Amino acid sequence: MKTKKLALYTGIAAIVIGAGATTLALQADESAQPSASLTESEEAGQTITIYKSPNCGCCQSWAEHLATNGFDTRIVETDNLNEIKQQHGVPRDMASCHTALVDDLVIEGHVPANDILAYLEDPQFNTAGLSVPGMPHGTPGMETGRKDDYQVIAFNANGQQQVFREHKDY
Numbered sequence: 439m440k441t442k443k444l445a446l447y448t449g450i451a452a453i454v455i456g457a458g459a460t461t462l463a464l465q466a467d468e469s470a471q472p473s474a475s476l477t478e479s480e481e482a483g484q485t486i487t488i489y490k491s492p493n494c495g496c497c498q499s500w501a502e503h504l505a506t507n508g509f510d511t512r513i514v515e516t517d518n519l520n521e522i523k524q525q526h527g528v529p530r531d532m533a534s535c536h537t538a539l540v541d542d543l544v545i546e547g548h549v550p551a552n553d554i555l556a557y558l559e560d561p562q563f564n565t566a567g568l569s570v571p572g573m574p575h576g577t578p579g580m581e582t583g584r585k586d587d588y589q590v591i592a593f594n595a596n597g598q599q600q601v602f603r604e605h606k607d608y
Contacts (some may be wrong), residue, residue, distance in 0.1 A: 452501050476542035489522045490536040497536040500548050500579030507551035532569035548577035553590045553603050565592045
């Protein structure tokens with residue numbers, strides 16, 4: 439009888455140890471696989487935080503343009519856009535109706551999504567931001583039926599500026 443109990447306990451112990459080892463092996467394999475949330479966040483696209491006036495329709499349209507083009511948009515409505523622009527070093531002559539941030543890059547105004555993506559793929563040294571100064575007709579969010587020529591300007595913290603992209607006859 440004693441031998442049968444010992445064999446039973448030994449068998450149960452072997453099953454428990456085997457199950458534990460299998461569980462650990464499965465957990466190790468799962469941690470090597472990308473999690474579903476990581477995969478979903480990669481598919482969601484680049485996150486952009488947009489600071490805009492609560493009453494601005496063109497800013498909302500620009501945010502929708504970015505979302506349509508793969509950006510994960512986060513909108514912060516504020517009545518103090520000038521403070522946001524100053525905090526992020528937007529030169530006065532680069533100012534527009536909204537300010538956005540992609541990581542440390544400032545996006546000022548109606549910059550097309552494709553231009554932002556092109557910059558992010560090949561960033562330029564010492565660039566603080568991209569801007570479409572003012573509110574040119576025909577830019578994303580400013581589709582009024584008229585299409586003005588416009589430039590996307592790269593600017594740095596020292597106020598230096600250069601044309602990043604030019605849009606004519608688009």
